[in-house]
Amino acid sequence: MPAALLALLYLALTCAPLALAALQGLPPRPLRDELATGVALTGLAILLVEFALSGRFRVVSGRIGMDVTMRLHQLLARAASVLILLHPFLYSGPQSLRPGLTPPGAVPLNFDWSGLWPGIVAWLLLGAVMVMALGRDGLYRHETWRALHGIMALVMAGLGVLHATRAGRYSSDPVLWGFWWVLFAIAVLSLVWVYAIKPLMKARRPWRVSSVTRLADRTWELCLDPEGHTGLRYLPGHFAWISIGKPAVSLDENPFSIASAPAEGSRLRFVIKELGDFTNRLGELTPGTRAWVDAPFGSLTLQRHGKAGGVAMIAGGVGIAPMLSHLRQLDADDDPRPRVLFYANRIEEQIACRKELDARSHSGPLRVIHVLSDPPAGWTGETGFVTPDVLTRHLDAEALTRWVFVLCGPPPMLHAVEDALLGLGVPAHNILLEQFSYD
Ligand SMILES: Cc1cc2nc3c(=O)[nH]c(=O)nc-3n(C[C@H](O)[C@H](O)[C@H](O)COP(=O)(O)OP(=O)(O)OC[C@H]3O[C@@H](n4cnc5c(N)ncnc54)[C@H](O)[C@@H]3O)c2cc1C
Known part of the structure; x- marks a missing residue:
């Protein structure tokens, strides 16, 4: 799919809730209340589409590049966070926040607790995810952070959708209600795909460490050979997620650029610098250790040049x-x-x-x-x-x-x-x- 089409699809998905709300033609409320709803609708849509911008989908990162994907993921997450954090503060004041004090003719806010609690918990979780993302280096292992980030984001998105569909003025409409739950189902499937289906597919194509050689100061060459299959189809410039000495379904995997060339045959070569818990132990790896490869990813290829x-x-x-x-x-x-x-x-x-x-x-x-x-x-x-x-x-x-x-x-x-x-x-x-x- 061309990058321009992806951008259009993104805009359509994130603007759709506003358009679907406007099309309902409900009687107007004070401007601040409409604004409060508008920022929440847009923020939630951006948040749900973030799952597709996690860098694990070739249809996106292969088109616009891994760097652009990750930069967008981070920037848009920040934008969505600001919108959602502002949401409760934008309501026009006590008259619309307190039941019974709504001005004559205006529609009161829905204060039903069953709709309110998911929103409050999602809002607090959002703050927690942001704090965790800021302190992710040094406080916990990168893999722990990645797993927690995904799970917390999914719970937060689910609660956000529950809040919108139970308490929202516009989201109880069947079309918008369906839109939210379809987006949420796609987000769930995206995680299931990355952390369950892909690893199971990978399990059918094992690799073995054939050598680990010191190349330069704290830098190693790691070679992997396919075991019982023909190897990987890739282009120069692609990278792979690899895990070594772990079960095929594991959160312990790290991305590395492939340093070998397809013309050299099925052996994959990587040049890896010692940096943390996995890379510092490369020198201890013994030939024959089982490895798993999820690839190819990235767009540093000369294909279009x-x-x-x-x-x-x-x-x-x-x-x-x-x-x-x-x-x-x-x-x-x-x-x-x-x-x-x-x-x-x-x-x-x-x-x-x-x-x-x-x-x-x-x-x-x-x-x-x-x-x-x-x-x-x-x-x-x-x-x-x-x-x-x-x-x-x-x-x-x-x-x-x-x-x-x-x-x-x-x-x-x-x-x-x-x-x-x-x-x-x-x-x-x-x-x-x-x-x-x-x-
Ligand atoms: C697309 C891509 C290609 C890469 N190619 C190479 C390469 O060819 N050679 C090389 O030496 N390094 C490469 N890296 C960096 C490499 O992934 C990290 O250095 C490695 O994962 C560190 O793992 P660790 O467990 O030793 O360190 P940790 O202590 O877990 O982490 C140290 C730092 O490495 C980064 N990191 C750790 N795990 C990941 C992860 N799963 N995804 C992204 N970043 C992570 C984080 O910034 C973290 O703060 C690449 C990274 C990316 C994103």
């Missing part, structure tokens, strides 16, 4: 992983297009796969530009960060306008490089970007 005059890759640290996949596939395809890799690290010891990169740059149309922010004495490569000066020293005007740019690395670096490229005249549609965290 076949006509680009060349490929510029800008990687920060372990952001080299998807670039390796691209470089390996481009060489395997004998793609004649010029390519440049800007590879930024803090220190020289962090450079992964240096020999392979050197070999590829000597034998093919690749130039590798190493950039170190903390270079050793005698370093002859670029120093500091990937700035507009560094970029223009190695890319001419033709490259800036006709090449595709693939960016992957820490978020601050990515956004600085993206701004630099836009400032140098690179068209936005020629920039592909993937970040490894959405904090």
